Amino acid sequence: MFAHLIAMTSHGFKSSQQDFTFGPWKVTAAKTHIMSSKDIEQLAEEMSMPALPEMLFGDNVLRIQHADGYGIEFNAIDALKRVNNMEDSLKVACAREWQDSRADSEHSQEVVKRYDWTYTTDYRGTLLGEDMKLQVTETLDRIDMEKLKAREQIMFFDEVLLFEDELHDHGVSMISVKIRVMPTSFFLLLRFFLRVDGVLIRTNDTRLYHEAGNNYMLREFSMRESRIDDLKHVPAAKYTKPNEISQHLTLKLTECEKLQFPPAEEKMGGAE
Template sequence: MLASLSTMMSHGFKSSKQDFIFGPWKVTAAKNHIMKSKDIERLAEEMNMPSLPEMLFGDNILRIQHMDGYGIEFNAIDALKRVNNMEDAVKVACAQEWQESRADSEHSKEVVRPYDWTYTTDYRGTLIGEVVQVTETAERIDMEKLKAREQIMFFDDVLLFEDELHDHGVSMISVKIRVMPTSFFLLLRFFLRVDGVLIRINDTRLYYEAGKNYMLREFSTREKKIAELKNVPAALYTDPNEIAQHLTLKLMVCEKLELPMTEPQTAADNCLQ
């Protein structure tokens, strides 16, 4: 059931805010304009970073909130706060290769500053309220169950930021959610392609089944150097869904987000008309 849907037109851009009620939960997806340059500059100063992504949607948000106030949300500012300002060997190597390829560029000096110019983030969402407890778990999201044909009651895809790395690739993060009659599934994906250097994908998957007092959250990092992808068609490099299966899994963290309640609702109660 869509509780509300409001849209407005401004300078040819369509801003939108959708709320969807799922039992005791409200899913909110808001999309707005790219942040203005002066606001981006001020934010970069606050974060002590030389620059921020050229397309930064500071007001875009996807939030899942219980009627009691707690929940989880996904936004661009908190994602950028997880960008590592301490260079490591991989980033330095990539930056050097990238810098050499842009030796004549006015931007070439930027990459030697002590920040991650690829905006790689391990952001997994922002918890709302202090009652949600996070613990590691061996339980996994049943991806086969998610492949079953089930009615999609609500879907949205929200872009948080994107940068073309001065025409030498792309760095972007977006979050999408789909709500079925008795569950919801969310994917937050950070996708990085530095042309001629590497491809990296950081995924956060979140799954919740009505009636349970926890959500499952899985975070993974996959990457590979372009030189190791020679047998993969270059056309796949720009498609995160296709290239993901060719990357090497570097990290997997499985967690339970334990909620302070056990819902009395039945599946029928959650299948709102």
């Protein structure tokens, strides 16, 4: 097991890449500068969206890859591809409500365009591998969160921000991913967090867990959301703290999946 850090400085911004190897797995956490305005405009055009997040880290990535090539990674571009170009009824209702309360806002005119101005995404990661990929199936198995609370040595930890937008100072929309590796397991949390001031708070969480000895990872996706009017009992100071406010939001959806590793005979090309 080993880790190393590569640091580069460009235009006053320090880029970094951390690699950590444990067994057949390699974790890579790469962080670099925000995409240029020109690149963002080009990407927005490709995605048929009027605008993209103000702070878009297109080259940031957190990757977990097996020596055989398969694995999973988390990046901003694929997360944005899961943003809905068409507003659904909930988003339209919120946009109108928000628009009415911010009639003098520059951004209030933007929310009526046909795209999700909150950048809500249900992204759960990008599967890696050409000949071999993790096989995704539904499961009743759940991540043992109590087991994760046990004190265990953390051999590697990192957090990578993929994008963030302050909704013209009327809230925040952001997605980040963090991982911790213990001697016999790893746990990852990808969180999309949205707060539209005076309207609602939403989190979309993806949790990924692997325990040594198992030939699979468990992935849990959950959506939580509450309107601000329904959070009067919660101190407003918590509204800006995702970890604290998420516990008070209404659970809307939970989906559990097993990410099965390719079988041994496939990895060996059918050889005995």
